Amino acid sequence: MAKFKVLAMDNVSEKGLEPLRKEPDIEVVIGKKMTEDELVEIIGDYDAMIVRSATKVTPRVLENAPKLKVVGRAGVGVDNIDLNAATQHGVLVVNAPDGNTIAATEHTIAMMLALARNIPQAVAKMKNGVWDKKAFLGVELRGKVLGVIGLGRIGSAVARRAQALEMDIVAYDPYITSEKAESLGIKLVTMDELLPVADFITMHMPKTKETYHMLDEQAFAKMKDGVRVINCARGGIVDEEALYKYMQSGKVAGAALDVFEKEPNTESPLLALDNFIATPHLGASTAEAQLNVAIDVAEEIVEALQGKVVRNTVNIPSVKPEVMVKIKPYLKLAEKLGKFQAQLVEGRATKLEVTYNGDLAGEEVKPITTALIKGFLDPILQETVNFINAPLLAKNRGINVIQTVNGRAGGYASLITVKVVSDKGEHTLSGTLFQDNDPRIVMVDGYRVDAIPEGYMLYVPHIDKPMIIGPVGMMFGKYNINIASMQVGRKEVGGKAVMMLSVDAPVPEDTMKEIAGIDGVLDVKFVSL
Numbered sequence: 044m045a046k047f048k049v050l051a052m053d054n055v056s057e058k059g060l061e062p063l064r065k066e067p068d069i070e071v072v073i074g075k076k077m078t079e080d081e082l083v084e085i086i087g088d089y090d091a092m093i094v095r096s097a098t099k100v101t102p103r104v105l106e107n108a109p110k111l112k113v114v115g116r117a118g119v120g121v122d123n124i125d126l127n128a129a130t131q132h133g134v135l136v137v138n139a140p141d142g143n144t145i146a147a148t149e150h151t152i153a154m155m156l157a158l159a160r161n162i163p164q165a166v167a168k169m170k171n172g173v174w175d176k177k178a179f180l181g182v183e184l185r186g187k188v189l190g191v192i193g194l195g196r197i198g199s200a201v202a203r204r205a206q207a208l209e210m211d212i213v214a215y216d217p218y219i220t221s222e223k224a225e226s227l228g229i230k231l232v233t234m235d236e237l238l239p240v241a242d243f244i245t246m247h248m249p250k251t252k253e254t255y256h257m258l259d260e261q262a263f264a265k266m267k268d269g270v271r272v273i274n275c276a277r278g279g280i281v282d283e284e285a286l287y288k289y290m291q292s293g294k295v296a297g298a299a300l301d302v303f304e305k306e307p308n309t310e311s312p313l314l315a316l317d318n319f320i321a322t323p324h325l326g327a328s329t330a331e332a333q334l335n336v337a338i339d340v341a342e343e344i345v346e347a348l349q350g351k352v353v354r355n356t357v358n359i360p361s362v363k364p365e366v367m368v369k370i371k372p373y374l375k376l377a378e379k380l381g382k383f384q385a386q387l388v389e390g391r392a393t394k395l396e397v398t399y400n401g402d403l404a405g406e407e408v409k410p411i412t413t414a415l416i417k418g419f420l421d422p423i424l425q426e427t428v429n430f431i432n433a434p435l436l437a438k439n440r441g442i443n444v445i446q447t448v449n450g451r452a453g454g455y456a457s458l459i460t461v462k463v464v465s466d467k468g469e470h471t472l473s474g475t476l477f478q479d480n481d482p483r484i485v486m487v488d489g490y491r492v493d494a495i496p497e498g499y500m501l502y503v504p505h506i507d508k509p510m511i512i513g514p515v516g517m518m519f520g521k522y523n524i525n526i527a528s529m530q531v532g533r534k535e536v537g538g539k540a541v542m543m544l545s546v547d548a549p550v551p552e553d554t555m556k557e558i559a560g561i562d563g564v565l566d567v568k569f570v571s572l
């Protein structure tokens with residue numbers, strides 16, 4: 044009997060699964076289309092699964108998959124996989140980000156040309172027996188402005204091809220440097236600059252909380268009259284209701300969607316509009332792309348099941364298993380320290396200084412730093428941040444990350460200290476693992492504390508004097524918020540001190556204001572971990 048079973052869903056290219064099939068230890072099962080219930084029923088047998096965009100890897104699926112070690116996404120977007128739940132269950136998520144770039148790029152160009160020349164509408168008429176030459180006066184692309192939103196792999200490949208069509212390109216992408224854009228001969232602009240000048244707008248970013256409904260009513264209102272909009276990235280980036288409204292008003296002359304907020308979708312009111320064209324999420328559907336992504340993901344799954352370093356990990360850093368065993372508890376601690384700092388910092392962060400002391404000094408600490416950056420950016424950028432892009436996103440946001448290792452750790456076996464510098468000040472936080480990998484924050488801004496980094500916390504710098512701790516505690520009583528623990532640290536009697544509290548519920552804004560108003564309280568920060 045094979046040691047590992049792999050479930051391949053969503054019509055992934057069978058030819059591309061050869062790297063799995065040639066392993067004697069691995070059995071591949073081709074799965075049919077299933078409901079969540081059906082998947083939950085069988086997933087317990089599998090060590091790995093491969094999906095495209097159709098199968099949803101939900102927390103419930105993951106809960107029922109005790110053997111599952113890796114989920115491979117044969118493509119780019121992982122928004123159908125619950126990454127947090129996968130991480131919690133220790134399931135590695137890998138993707139194949141390069142194999143379908145050209146397919147999605149060419150589909151975008153095809154959509155743009157089809158829109159400009161009304162090709163789908165003309166074909167439909169001819170097939171209905173109508174030779175209607177005068178209904179379809181098109182526009183040329185040459186000399187038109189193309190606004191590319193999201194200048195990553197696909198966005199930049201689209202831009203290069205559009206340059207060959209003699210279009211002028213402007214692009215918006217807050218996470219790439221102007222040098223990269225310049226090297227492509229493209230002007231980076233703000234959204235507000237792009238919207239009024241673009242004749243065509245094409246979207247090429249992932250779906251995140253930040254990008255959800257990025258083209259909404261307000262954005263459409265700012266666009267040039269007669270604009271044409273293309274989305275071959277993710278449904279939900281464009282607000283379909285707003286698009287409908289602006290197409291009906293005539294402001295938007297045409298739109299082409301390959302992706303919808305709800306998929307499959309044959310019900311959208313947009314489909315009734317003459318100047319609207321659509322494809323059923325075909326961006327990656329070429330023979331070449333499907334073979335490429337299936338091979339990539341199959342190879343990655345072999346690597347993962349054999350305990351090797353895997354290339355495109357999305358949720359967990361890729362390191363050798365023996366290293367992972369040692370650093371794993373620190374990844375969680377570091378992520379929490381980063382998340383804590385993100386909620387303390389005021390202004391624009393410019394520097395993250397991470398220092399490792401004690402036993403950690405001899406370990407491979409780079410993944411721990413990545414976890415810390417991920418934690419720091421998570422509250423700002425939501426799902427966009429993963430172990431692959433975190434360092435790059437920090438760099439693109441102008442955050443200089445400095446990592447230092449140092450032998451001594453005071454009284455601790457190991458210590459991680461992170462200093463965040465912003466244009467408004469700085470904060471320093473140290474954490475360690477007590478026995479049984481129990482995470483603790485042991486120092487805040489130079490004050491000794493002993494706080495478990497979990498749940499809802501408050502950081503309250505104050506003057507060390509009577510009638511502070513009581514009134515702060517009373518305030519929580521007044522609002523019926525239970526205090527789970529409280530720590531006070533000071534350096535000298537009557538000087539500055541800090542209070543760290545853990546509470547059982549989020550603290551409303553008004554309560555925070557009242558606490559800040561207590562005589563002697565210098566500041567209050569609510570932290571949710």
Ligand SMILES: NC(=O)C1=CN([C@@H]2O[C@H](COP(=O)(O)OP(=O)(O)OC[C@H]3O[C@@H](n4cnc5c(N)ncnc54)[C@H](O)[C@@H]3O)[C@@H](O)[C@H]2O)C=CC1
Binds near residue numbers: 120143192195324327
């Ligand atoms: N229709 C289809 O079948 C296919 C769709 N896709 C989708 O296309 C999209 C782009 O894929 P790639 O180019 O490979 O990804 P990528 O990761 O190379 O590029 C994404 C770009 O979006 C930018 N971005 C992130 N947040 C942004 C924001 N708020 N505003 C503007 N830009 C932002 C990033 O900085 C990055 O440069 C993804 O959503 C992917 O899932 C990819 C392949 C096929």
Ligand SMILES: O=C(O)C(=O)COP(=O)(O)O
Binds near residue numbers: 119
């Ligand atoms: O790779 C992506 O992000 C895609 O959207 C491709 O989706 P698909 O694999 O064709 O369901």
